[in-house]
Amino acid sequence: MRCELCGEEIRGRAYLGIVDRAELLLCERCAKRAVKAYPLGAQKAGQRKQAPRPPARAVRAGPAVVEEVVDNFAEVVREARERAGLTRDALAAMVGVKVSVIRRIEEGTLVPPVDLARKLERVLKVKLIEVVDEGALRGAGVGAGWEPTLGDVVVFKGGEE
Numbered sequence: 621m622r623c624e625l626c627g628e629e630i631r632g633r634a635y636l637g638i639v640d641r642a643e644l645l646l647c648e649r650c651a652k653r654a655v656k657a658y659p660l661g662a663q664k665a666g667q668r669k670q671a672p673r674p675p676a677r678a679v680r681a682g683p684a685v686v687e688e689v690v691d692n693f694a695e696v697v698r699e700a701r702e703r704a705g706l707t708r709d710a711l712a713a714m715v716g717v718k719v720s721v722i723r724r725i726e727e728g729t730l731v732p733p734v735d736l737a738r739k740l741e742r743v744l745k746v747k748l749i750e751v752v753d754e755g756a757l758r759g760a761g762v763g764a765g766w767e768p769t770l771g772d773v774v775v776f777k778g779g780e781e
């Protein structure tokens with residue numbers, strides 16, 4: 621079973637998620653990016669979880685940089701694909717996703733997950749991933765009322781590179 625967004629084999633739990641109004645089978649990582657995602661086979665009714673509180677694990681202690689897909693990914697992918705003389709179907713097959721995923725990426729309505737972007741980089745010989753300082757993203761992502769626990773605190777070593 622493969623994730624229909626990034627094309628990776630789903631090893632852990634599989635999710636059904638809504639991405640850009642399409643329902644796709646997702647791996648756990650891509651499920652986090654979906655508007656809505658629920659584990660395959662999960663009962664819908666019953667105990668509903670209470671107000672989403674950011675789980676403690678959401679903020680990982682790790683390197684202070686994250687990989688992000690470049691803003692102009694849509695043009696980069698389309699131009700490189702055309703230059704390579706590939707159809708969308710051919711490209712989709714090469715990276716293991718549905719052609720609709722490629723179409724949405726080229727339309728700019730779907731930001732490819734980093735895994736997929738990496739495959740596209742390899743196939744199209746382009747640059748799609750940039751490294752971003754996580755510190756810059758942190759302020760926007762963490763809502764009010766969020767309190768770091770010990771495990772969440774990331775120590776930034778002085779200064780930026």
Ligand SMILES: [Zn+2]
Nearest residue numbers: 623626647650
């Ligand atoms: Zn995936």
